[in-house]
Amino acid sequence: MYSQSEFKQLPFQPRFDYGRSLGQLRKSRKLKKKLEPEVIIKHESDEDDPNDKQPFITKWLCNFCENTSIHGVKYLGQTELHWSERFNPSTIGGIFHISLELSNKFSSSPLSTVVESTIYPVSEIPYPAVTFCPANRLSMQRCKEAESVFLPDASEDSLKIFRLLLDSMNNIEFGALDEFEEDIFDYSSPDLLALNLTDLYEFTMLTCEEVFTGKCWWRNRYYNCCDDFFELQKSEYGVCFSFNSAVHDVGFSKSENESIHYPLRTSNYGEWSGLRIDLSTRTDISLPHEVNGIRLLINHPKQWPNSASFVPAGSATYITIKPTFSYTTEDVRRLHPDQRQCLNDDESKSAMTLPGLKYLQMNCISECRQRYMEKYCNCSVSLFFPLGKIRDCNFDDLKCLYEFNDVFNYEKPSSNNPYFDNDSEGMQCPCLPECHRIDYSIEITSNILSVSDNMTIDLHYQSANIVKYRTDVTFGWLDLMVAFGGIAGLFLGCSLLSGVEIIYYVIIITFISLKKGKKHFNKIVEINSRQYHTQHVQNANRHPKTIRRKVDDVQVRTIKVISLSDVDKNVKEDVKSNTKKTRY
Numbered sequence: 001m002y003s004q005s006e007f008k009q010l011p012f013q014p015r016f017d018y019g020r021s022l023g024q025l026r027k028s029r030k031l032k033k034k035l036e037p038e039v040i041i042k043h044e045s046d047e048d049d050p051n052d053k054q055p056f057i058t059k060w061l062c063n064f065c066e067n068t069s070i071h072g073v074k075y076l077g078q079t080e081l082h083w084s085e086r087f088n089p090s091t092i093g094g095i096f097h098i099s100l101e102l103s104n105k106f107s108s109s110p111l112s113t114v115v116e117s118t119i120y121p122v123s124e125i126p127y128p129a130v131t132f133c134p135a136n137r138l139s140m141q142r143c144k145e146a147e148s149v150f151l152p153d154a155s156e157d158s159l160k161i162f163r164l165l166l167d168s169m170n171n172i173e174f175g176a177l178d179e180f181e182e183d184i185f186d187y188s189s190p191d192l193l194a195l196n197l198t199d200l201y202e203f204t205m206l207t208c209e210e211v212f213t214g215k216c217w218w219r220n221r222y223y224n225c226c227d228d229f230f231e232l233q234k235s236e237y238g239v240c241f242s243f244n245s246a247v248h249d250v251g252f253s254k255s256e257n258e259s260i261h262y263p264l265r266t267s268n269y270g271e272w273s274g275l276r277i278d279l280s281t282r283t284d285i286s287l288p289h290e291v292n293g294i295r296l297l298i299n300h301p302k303q304w305p306n307s308a309s310f311v312p313a314g315s316a317t318y319i320t321i322k323p324t325f326s327y328t329t330e331d332v333r334r335l336h337p338d339q340r341q342c343l344n345d346d347e348s349k350s351a352m353t354l355p356g357l358k359y360l361q362m363n364c365i366s367e368c369r370q371r372y373m374e375k376y377c378n379c380s381v382s383l384f385f386p387l388g389k390i391r392d393c394n395f396d397d398l399k400c401l402y403e404f405n406d407v408f409n410y411e412k413p414s415s416n417n418p419y420f421d422n423d424s425e426g427m428q429c430p431c432l433p434e435c436h437r438i439d440y441s442i443e444i445t446s447n448i449l450s451v452s453d454n455m456t457i458d459l460h461y462q463s464a465n466i467v468k469y470r471t472d473v474t475f476g477w478l479d480l481m482v483a484f485g486g487i488a489g490l491f492l493g494c495s496l497l498s499g500v501e502i503i504y505y506v507i508i509i510t511f512i513s514l515k516k517g518k519k520h521f522n523k524i525v526e527i528n529s530r531q532y533h534t535q536h537v538q539n540a541n542r543h544p545k546t547i548r549r550k551v552d553d554v555q556v557r558t559i560k561v562i563s564l565s566d567v568d569k570n571v572k573e574d575v576k577s578n579t580k581k582t583r584y
Contacts, residue, residue, distance in 0.1 A: 064505050111332060111340060113471045120468035122461050123267035125325055126244070128440045129251075130275060130459060131233050131297035131305045133240035134211055136286035138170045138204045143287065146204050154191050161187045165395070169201055170287045174236040174306075174369060174384045175409040177401045185399040195395045198382045201239060202232075206286060208241055213454065214278035216243075219266050225277065235305035236366065237295055238383050243275060246301045247357060255301070263301035269461040271318065281313045281453045292453065298442055302358045304366045304385070309444060314452045319459045320443040326469035328435040335473070342435040352431065355388035361433040368429035369408065376404040435471075 233242030
């Protein structure tokens, strides 16, 4: 037992009340256990330290590392560990290497094109535009009439040059401007210099009624070819006759006013399901040409005609059309055009295209060819392209077109390519394809029936369904997030809940701390794992009257706050020896 002097020195002096019941004694014992000494340990960098100069973000990071549930990050805040234990070089290297590989894979974002459907209805796409350019283009009779119309008072030498000019214009096409006779360039007269080549060509060319000898069949009945279907169409082969085109004046107006019904469509396939026509090259009334037949151009209705196939006269020709439809997803749209290698409709405003036409790759190529013609000769032939703001070439510009025909006939790749000769001068047209595109590939079967000018052409779809392709990214944002989540789980042991924890620390804790003007980032280490005393003091501060009445006669020990460097195996004994008695 204690002596009286020793009893007074006890840090906790119990009161003995033999008159209390057994229940009251048990409550008193529980209270005694809850009031056992506690130790709160905080970092040396706590803000209560007047010498603390660590910034707020450093304290925040230290507190987060110490209290986070992410295993790989939790060790970073344990300053008692060696740096090699906290920062594992192999783990950091693995994270960096794999993250770099994922970043490179995402930035490159290679695209993949897959077949989305093999039964896409052919009725969902427009029927292609079909353009006919007879090899014998000019009428002999109207060529004679043109002499009196365009050169009424010309000399015999001027008429001779005029006839050579008409003979050359019978073969005119872009890239074949070297067909002009050289004698034309050695002669000049005011009458010839004033000639407008487009007006001369349209005056002397064969008419629609002279070319199409019978009625035209479309889908399920006959129509008048010239009155119902075919219109004059400028192309890179001169002025021709076009069906279902939306780039000439009449077709453009129809596509704007009747966007649902024009361009035309069909849902059938096979012979007699599309367009069927009878026509003649009319060698008896046209200027002679080295070949007898027509040039046939099949393309998208909103594309400028620029690529032709030759069909001989005196034949029955069956042309099978095999279209394909391809498009890109919204994930591809987020990529830069140089990465996805295509352009969308709303991105093509700054791209090259012919005046007034929708952006298509072939329209861009035609515009590029026109620009090179303007670059070298400062004009454009309106027979080939819509002029826009470019000057129309006249008779005096033919020599320039003749001299630079090799440039117009040679299209080089846009970048340095070892397989092409960079020493030769040519055109470079960096035109990207459209992201949503329809390609019309054709298969021509011709049966020669007789040696005549007449011919029959049947154009039809191969099948009622076409192949639909979809282009998508192989590694998108979702794939990147999943990949980084796998790395984080593999090397750091974190999960989706860890992200919620980070958000909590960044938003909630920081907001509360800044609002109160305090930084509550002290590490609490409880030796006896009891929080009663701390909670009791907090409750006493909130409700002083109620709490103090309950513990008014109870003496408790104070809590000493020490730093981590002062903690050792005898810390509990040191704390007990330095406690003081306090009364609420």
